[in-house]
Amino acid sequence: MMKLTNYGHACWHVEVGGKKLLFDPFITANELAAHIDINQIECDYILITHGHEDHISDVEAIAQRTNAKLISNFEIINWFAAKGIENGHPMNIGGKWKFDFGTVTYFTAQHSSVMPDGASGGNPGSFLVQTEDGNFYHAGDTALMMDMKLIPMLMPLKFALLPIGDNFTMGVDEAIIASDFIECNNIIAMHYDTFGYIVVNQQIAKAKFEAVNKQLTFIEIGESVNI
Numbered sequence: 001m002m003k004l005t006n007y008g009h010a011c012w013h014v015e016v017g018g019k020k021l022l023f024d025p026f027i028t029a030n031e032l033a034a035h036i037d038i039n040q041i042e043c044d045y046i047l048i049t050h051g052h053e054d055h056i057s058d059v060e061a062i063a064q065r066t067n068a069k070l071i072s073n074f075e076i077i078n079w080f081a082a083k084g085i086e087n088g089h090p091m092n093i094g095g096k097w098k099f100d101f102g103t104v105t106y107f108t109a110q111h112s113s114v115m116p117d118g119a120s121g122g123n124p125g126s127f128l129v130q131t132e133d134g135n136f137y138h139a140g141d142t143a144l145m146m147d148m149k150l151i152p153m154l155m156p157l158k159f160a161l162l163p164i165g166d167n168f169t170m171g172v173d174e175a176i177i178a179s180d181f182i183e184c185n186n187i188i189a190m191h192y193d194t195f196g197y198i199v200v201n202q203q204i205a206k207a208k209f210e211a212v213n214k215q216l217t218f219i220e221i222g223e224s225v226n227i
Helices: 059-066 074-082 146-154 172-182 202-211
Strands: 003-006 012-016 019-023 045-047 069-073 088-091 096-098 103-108 125-131 134-138 159-163 186-190 215-217 224-226
Touching (some): 012 125, 069 074, 074 088, 172 186, 186 202, 202 215
Parallel strands (some): 019 045, 045 069, 134 159, 159 186, 186 215
Antiparallel strands (some): 003 012, 012 019, 103 125, 125 134
């Protein structure tokens, strides 16, 4: 069993294999997550999909306090190392590494990536995480892409975190197609409502998934579920 907590936007906390994983921490600058105190978040690893500020703004503060190991692409790990955050594991698209909680594959994403100071963020990515308690996919910020059809060839998925907000990423209709590509009907929504551009109607979104016998779950910010 995994414990999954939503901290807003694309930021998720996953407890698995006795370890705590934090994905794409953007909390203090997110008005919807104003009730979350980042000083109360514990983590062993921080996984970063790409360099945009709405995915990394709290990395430095949380990493300095917890000494969590960063996992991301080569460019992002080096960028944080130059800022004094040297506990990092660099990866690149298609590569995988076995950690003490499971195996992580840094998978592709169809998006863009740049660091807040204009430095290269390398190629944007996503994460496939294999654990003894099941496998999951954090898609990062991505368009619908044919590469997703490779995922079932690599591993079965227990659940997937997919962006549904449209405009900057795929929207609800594309996420339904993506769930077909990855052969996973247990989808958890992310990357919606944070900005005016990505506000969604949750009831309509859920109904669209239900119409094709799929489940779209919305988890309130600060709430946790066991999967």
